[in-house]
Amino acid sequence: MTLLKIARMGHPVLLKTAEVIADPTSRDVGRLLENMVETMEDATGIGLAAPQVYEGKRVIIFKSPRERGEEEAADSDFSPLTALINPEFDPLDDELAVGWEGCLSIPGMTGAVPRYSRIVYRGYAPNGEAVEREATNFHARVVQHEIDHLDGVLFPMRMTDLSMLTFNEELKNFMEYAMEQDAGADDHADADEE
Numbered sequence: 001m002t003l004l005k006i007a008r009m010g011h012p013v014l015l016k017t018a019e020v021i022a023d024p025t026s027r028d029v030g031r032l033l034e035n036m037v038e039t040m041e042d043a044t045g046i047g048l049a050a051p052q053v054y055e056g057k058r059v060i061i062f063k064s065p066r067e068r069g070e071e072e073a074a075d076s077d078f079s080p081l082t083a084l085i086n087p088e089f090d091p092l093d094d095e096l097a098v099g100w101e102g103c104l105s106i107p108g109m110t111g112a113v114p115r116y117s118r119i120v121y122r123g124y125a126p127n128g129e130a131v132e133r134e135a136t137n138f139h140a141r142v143v144q145h146e147i148d149h150l151d152g153v154l155f156p157m158r159m160t161d162l163s164m165l166t167f168n169e170e171l172k173n174f175m176e177y178a179m180e181q182d183a184g185a186d187d188h189a190d191a192d193e194e
């Protein structure tokens with residue numbers, strides 16, 4: 001296995017539409033996935049799309065781990081480490097939630113991004129089996145973020161309020177300011193998501 005270099009925002013590979021994979025079970029895809037998993041874990045990310053490692057192919061990996069204190073949450077909020085080839089999704093309804101996101105291609109920054117709360121996604125596992133799953137909340141968010149990478153979209157391009165793009169080190173200051181401005185604002189309720 002090999003640690004791969006991660007492309008950063010501004011590199012054109014992140015703005016291109018990735019190619020459909022003809023054979024999800026091919027050795028090349030398997031090798032790419034192994035290296036993507038190692039690279040993501042090394043960078044302590046929770047999702048990675050092939051264009052982020054300079055491979056313009058429709059391949060993503062992600063996870064949505066269950067944290068302590070979330071025992072009561074729905075199973076669809078969580079996912080073990082999953083690899084998906086040629087993924088796509090549909091929203092299950094129109095509900096959007098604003099939550100904080102980061103990206104290994106935009107190191108050191110965090111932004112509040114509206115995403116669908118409930119989706120169904122489809123794709124192929126590395127063994128060629130078709131996958132279809134419902135996802136909610138953070139699980140739905142990470143899948144939408146990774147699929148966006150396959151279409152050349154980075155999270156700031158989805159933001160509706162760029163004043164909520166902050167350096168990680170400033171997030172605490174930002175949150176204090178936001179709480180002062182608008183005590184109890186629902187938009188900020190998801191702030192601990194990432």
Ligand code: NI
Pocket residue numbers: 102103104105145149
């Ligand atoms: Ni990303």
